[in-house]
Amino acid sequence: MPRIYAKIAALGLVLPEPPVLPPGVDLPFPWVNVRGDKAFVSGHGPQEPDGSLSGPFGQVGKDVSVETAKLSARKTALAILASLQRELGSLERISGWCSVFGMVNSAPGFDRQPEVINGFSEVILDVFGPEVGKHARSAVGLAALPFGIPVEIEAELLLAG
């Protein structure tokens, strides 16, 4: 088994099914867009293993606790790994994470976005290790996110030649 998949298995991580959106929603773009040697990852939210959006929903610091939102960020990492797996065929094609933009649906005055997005970064570093998994990052507070998801994350990755 290739290294990355052995790691995912050893960590007991489960990659979810393709995103299942609420009825009537049309998203006319791919979850991952490969251009040249880069993979551009669309904004993902937390998913259940069956692909449906994973709650709780609402603003972190009011409706959702930091600990729960960190778990949402972790689920978002798994959703992104699943999308990359489907688009790339193999996660082994990733030669390096470039940047991660972590958006937290934030109640007024909430300022602990980095703790929340650490739930994402920890999965990436666990799976890819410190060299390939290393990423530039921002973790900031959004006024609102689609469908009331507590966390949305987009990313850019470098692919092997």
Next chain:
Amino acid sequence: MPRIYAKIAALGLVLPEPPVLPPGVDLPFPWVNVRGDKAFVSGHGPQEPDGSLSGPFGQVGKDVSVETAKLSARKTALAILASLQRELGSLERISGWCSVFGMVNSAPGFDRQPEVINGFSEVILDVFGPEVGKHARSAVGLAALPFGIPVEIEAELLLAG
């Protein structure tokens, strides 16, 4: 007539004049910045054909309806195409859209950002087609945008060698 321009003409789209900013505003950066084989597009808002900012202004979900904001996103697409045309000389130089970051000036609780930004994506796909026009995307809720514009969009594109 090159394919892209034939498409723009057939769709009846009008690319606006260069952005005309409110008096006293200094924006010390280009609307499009080409580096290597990439074009980086600065955040644009909706424009009138004469280049002036196009209203209505304010927060979507309170001051501006979803339908109207979707039209603002459509106007933003035309503004970006006009900037790309001016900087690149020809839209034919674009070999692929990489990523789009769609920002919606959102009232508290507004969570239909994807519907709004679809107004942008639909123009890009209509003009460039599904392969060149394909883009990764996020559509999220900002607390505030410059000059009270309802939508602001930035993007990254790949240019032909």
Next chain:
Amino acid sequence: MPRIYAKIAALGLVLPEPPVLPPGVDLPFPWVNVRGDKAFVSGHGPQEPDGSLSGPFGQVGKDVSVETAKLSARKTALAILASLQRELGSLERISGWCSVFGMVNSAPGFDRQPEVINGFSEVILDVFGPEVGKHARSAVGLAALPFGIPVEIEAELLLAG
């Protein structure tokens, strides 16, 4: 003395020490991530010369004035130059700024984000000049930023071959 450093000295700019974070904060990512010929800069806030976060804190348009926030954006530019210097070894390796994403912690109704982020752009243009320093930019209003910083900025740069 190389050109860039002569410029920094002539302008009297002081690059701060590495970021010193509040106790208990874990940020599992680098401030600058080099991948291929690109440098991806993580979101930075304003720093004091000793590396500590620089106040005032809070929302621009309520707790912090435009003029003060512009100074925060200027300090953020110096913090990013310091991080680039540490990661790259020399700022002379930068062949061009690609894009800058300027985030302003914005009170409801505040819409003068471009004036604030001009404090950043002016430093970059002063130090690197109009060709290398040229950057695409967005300047937008976030609902909240980590630790209550008034400004956070991330960027992408092209490095010389």
